[in-house]
Amino acid sequence: MKIPFINLAPQHEALMEKFHQAFDQVFEENSFILGPAVTLFEKAVEKEYGVPHAIGVNSGTDALLLSLKALGISAGDEVIVPTFTFVAVADVVTRLGARPVFVDVDPITYNVAIDSVTHAITPKTKAIIAVHMFGQACDLAQLMQLANAHGIFLVEDVSQAQGARIGNKYLGTMGVTGCFSFYPTKNLGGVGDGGMIITHNDEVAERIRRYRDHGRDNTGQFQDIGFNSRLDSLQAAVLKIKFEELDEAISDRIENARYYNDLLTDSGVTLPEFHERGEHTYNLYSIQYEHRDSLRAFLAQREIGTAVYYDRPLHLQPCFAYLGYKEGDFPVAERVSKRVISLPIYPGLRMKQLEEVAASILEFIELKSAEPEA
Ligand SMILES: Cc1ncc(COP(=O)(O)O)c(C=O)c1O
Structure with a gap:
């Protein structure tokens, strides 16, 4: 049985008719960038998340970039970011001339380790990016307490965890901004690139709305040097339809995670924590195993797709060599990335x-345990 790592077809097949109707509408409106379909999607997100501002942008990367820029992050500032995450989280900091300060992660949740964050705070720290890894909420209570105590902005990166909640609060609504990616494989994935920023802060929202469109204000003047970070109408039309199905899609992920956790209990692999509903949405179901690469090869032979997120922490990536980190600086991230x-x-x-x-997986573990010790 061929089992690809990702297959979006089951989700899309049932919605094709709705997509086509929505596309017809966009063609009728003849407005393909930041058109009525974008506004409708933004309004739907504002309503569901109870925020006054949802701003569609072209990607999760630019959601982070525009957030930081709107908070005034610039040369000389430091921004705390996890070393075990997607490269965009740190590269946006560098692009604004500021310095990414890496911190280690928790070995089970993969989210930032609070003590590592505490140690990384300096008088130059302006923001912390809390990345809700693989679909699971960070310890926001502690991070918010730290941020408030030091006068630091807390930006939430909800790219991998859209739809997750702590209590009755959606992730993304607790930081000064919440940033989303609609990369096709995310909990809410588009059919191309897309992203969004949500915020309660009117001034930050106004700046972000200008920055996404070259710095243009609502009188047509160019107030700032901005970006082309706009969301397309066709993309927003698809996303609005899929947003209505998001809860169900997350329930499926949770059911799948529950079943894997049951099937793999006591197998010797490190499993993710299981949550019924709320704090984990299992955008990625990641386990740890010491012979990771040979397990992957074994599964590939059986046409079972897997992926590795992430095989090298950011502090050891060539693009961040200029920051001067070295192997051994973040032992948990380094160990996890190998497993x-x-x-x-x-x-x-x-x-x-x-x-x-x-x-x-169980068969492979059995085979491995029968091997004579080297
Ligand atoms: C945690 C995280 N942040 C940011 C991004 C960037 O999003 P995008 O690919 O939409 O630019 C991603 C996407 O892969 C991500 O996983």
């Missing part, structure tokens, strides 16, 4: 497929 492997988890996977993935 982590993500399994297929997308909505629409069938029970039989989950069973086949788990059975193959």
Whole structure:
């Protein structure tokens, strides 16, 4: 049975008719960038998340970039970011002339380790980017307390965790801004690039609205040097339809995670924490295993797709060599990056497929344990 790492078709098939109707509408409106479809999607997000401002942009990367710029981050500032995450989280800091300050992560949740953040704060620290890794909420209570105590902005990166909640509050609504990516594989994925920023702050929102469109204000003047970070209408039309289905898609992910956790209990791999609803949405279902690469090869032979997020922490990436970090600086991230492997988890996977993935992993572990010690 061929099981790709990602297959978006099961989610999309049921919605094709709605997509086509929405596309017809966009063509009728003849407004393809920041058109009525973008406004409608923004309004839907504002309503669901209870925020006054949802601003569609072209990607999750620019959601972060525009947030930081709107907060005034610039040369001489430091921004605390996890070393175990996607490169965009740190590269936006560098692009604004500021310095990314890396911190280590928790070995089970993969979210920033609070003590590492505490140690990284200096008088130059202007912001912390709390990345809700793999779909699971960071310890926001502690991060917000730290941020408030030191007068630092807390930016939430909800790219991997859209729809997750702490209590009755959605992630993204607690930081000064919440940033989303609509990369196709995310919880809410488009059919191309897209992103969004939500905020309660009117001034920050106004700046972001200008920056996404070359610095243009609502009188047509160019107030700032901005960017072309606009969201397309066709993309927004798809996203609005998929936003209505998001809760169901997350429930599927949670069901799949529950089943994997049951099937792999006591197998010797490190499993993610299981949450019924709320704090983990399993955008990625990542386990840890010491023979990760040979397990991947074994699964690939059986046409089971896997992926590694992330095989090298950011402090050891060539593009950040100029910051002067070295191997050993963040031991948890370094260890995890050698052991982590993500399994297929997308909505629409069938029970039989989950069973086949788990059975193959158990078989490999059995084979490994029968090998004579080297
Ligand atoms: C945590 C995180 N932040 C930011 C991004 C960047 O989003 P995009 O690919 O939409 O620019 C991603 C996407 O892959 C991500 O996973």
